[in-house]
Amino acid sequence: MATPFPFELVAPDRLLFSGNVDAVIVPAIDGEMTVLAGHSPVMTVLKPGIVIVDEGKGTAVRLFVRGGFADVRPDGMTILAEQAVPVEELHDELIDIQIENARKAYEDAQGDAAKMAASERLTQLREVKSVLAN
Amino acid sequence: MPSLKDLRNRIASVKATQKITKAMQMVAAAKLRRAQTAAESARPYAERMDKVLAGLAASVAGSPTAPRLLAGTGDDKVHLLIVCTAERGLCGAFNSSIARLARDHANALLAQGKTVKIICVGKKGYDALRRQLEKQIIEFVDLRAARTIGYEHADGVAKTVLKLFDEGGFDVATLFYSRFRSVIAQIPTAQRIIPADVSGAGEVADTGGAVYSYEPGEEEILASLLPQNVAVQIYRALLENAASEQGARMSAMDNATRNAGEMIKKQTQLYNRSRQAMITKELIEIISGAEAL
Numbered sequence A: 001m002a003t004p005f006p007f008e009l010v011a012p013d014r015l016l017f018s019g020n021v022d023a024v025i026v027p028a029i030d031g032e033m034t035v036l037a038g039h040s041p042v043m044t045v046l047k048p049g050i051v052i053v054d055e056g057k058g059t060a061v062r063l064f065v066r067g068g069f070a071d072v073r074p075d076g077m078t079i080l081a082e083q084a085v086p087v088e089e090l091h092d093e094l095i096d097i098q099i100e101n102a103r104k105a106y107e108d109a110q111g112d113a114a115k116m117a118a119s120e121r122l123t124q125l126r127e128v129k130s131v132l133a134n
Numbered sequence B: 001m002p003s004l005k006d007l008r009n010r011i012a013s014v015k016a017t018q019k020i021t022k023a024m025q026m027v028a029a030a031k032l033r034r035a036q037t038a039a040e041s042a043r044p045y046a047e048r049m050d051k052v053l054a055g056l057a058a059s060v061a062g063s064p065t066a067p068r069l070l071a072g073t074g075d076d077k078v079h080l081l082i083v084c085t086a087e088r089g090l091c092g093a094f095n096s097s098i099a100r101l102a103r104d105h106a107n108a109l110l111a112q113g114k115t116v117k118i119i120c121v122g123k124k125g126y127d128a129l130r131r132q133l134e135k136q137i138i139e140f141v142d143l144r145a146a147r148t149i150g151y152e153h154a155d156g157v158a159k160t161v162l163k164l165f166d167e168g169g170f171d172v173a174t175l176f177y178s179r180f181r182s183v184i185a186q187i188p189t190a191q192r193i194i195p196a197d198v199s200g201a202g203e204v205a206d207t208g209g210a211v212y213s214y215e216p217g218e219e220e221i222l223a224s225l226l227p228q229n230v231a232v233q234i235y236r237a238l239l240e241n242a243a244s245e246q247g248a249r250m251s252a253m254d255n256a257t258r259n260a261g262e263m264i265k266k267q268t269q270l271y272n273r274s275r276q277a278m279i280t281k282e283l284i285e286i287i288s289g290a291e292a293l
Helices: A092-108 A112-133 B004-060 B094-111 B123-136 B151-166 B218-292
Strands: A005-011 A014-021 A023-028 A031-036 A042-046 A049-054 A060-065 A068-073 A076-081 A084-086 B078-084 B115-121 B137-141 B172-180 B186-194 B213-215
Touching: A005 A049, A005 B004, A014 A049, A014 A060, A014 B004, A023 A042, A023 A076, A031 A068, A042 B218, A049 A112, A068 B004, A076 B004, A092 A112, B004 B218, B078 B094, B078 B123, B078 B151, B078 B218, B094 B115, B094 B123, B094 B172, B094 B186, B094 B218, B115 B123, B115 B151, B123 B137, B137 B151, B151 B218, B172 B218, B186 B218, B213 B218
Parallel strands: A005 A076, A042 B213, B078 B115, B078 B172, B115 B137
Antiparallel strands: A005 A014, A023 A031, A023 A049, A042 A068, A049 A060, A060 A084, A068 A076, B172 B186
């Protein structure tokens, strides 16, 4: 039995999730990361992907985030998402729009570093789409 | 002395105006509720952002490699003022009080020999500042097409600002908007966003002595967090502004409706008096005509 800890997921326009959870799986920049109670404090950048929240009742809430930050503290965890949508509300078109935007950004990007960042983003979004399709 | 027909016309036109102001008040009330919810639901994000930023800023404070968005350029010669106002008028002193605050600020800076650049978000502020500070205005962002303020609008403004900053276009950026306190109180506010103002974020949460780890490094995180913070601050300002605008319009229109009601009352009284005077006059004419016979 895992110990629950407070977790919040906020996007600029709304608070998407707030409550005690058993575990949270986040798409951190260096790979997926599972956070349980008592995790050592960490702050990480997120890549576009799915956040899975285990509420401990055998149910999991899945939310799509488009980049952002996760802040793990001894007193709980907060995700500041650039944009977040519950997976149930997520349609293929929405992802397609994101991919389209990312592709445009890639074409407009100036300089190698910006180009790299844009192409990475594009790949990440495509990955999310393929995960969702299955 | 206006004729009876003139008075009747006047009353009818004031009544028509009153209907319009009444309708505008009700529309503003409905929009206010929506704008207020939007402003309130954006608050948690901005608050958490402040907290996270304060924690990070404390850990890199004083380091020579601290990002320029946090530490500043070390200069304060060129100031950028981002003035957020409404797209429409008829909302009392809302637009003019923001514009006045920005203008006073700009004049004070100019008097000190600093360079001032202005970005106007919203048509009304642009119109108000154009008369005196035409040369200083470098950009005008039009949000008239937007029905509701979205994060993407703020992000667009933030991108312009950050691009200018990266090119060395300014040293200090200040955001002007109206903070929504209540329907009758909106406070024009100036907020410094570049370099980021983290002093007001309050106590930095204690990590219980544990070592905070950062993935990737702190500076990489700050490098992506700070630009986002600029966008978030602008977003919050736009939402607070939207709520303030509707609040200001609601009370302005409420006043206008009440004034129109008063005017109708006065005009009706005048109308009735002159009607009675006319009848009395006609009676006197008939009676004195009959007596003369």
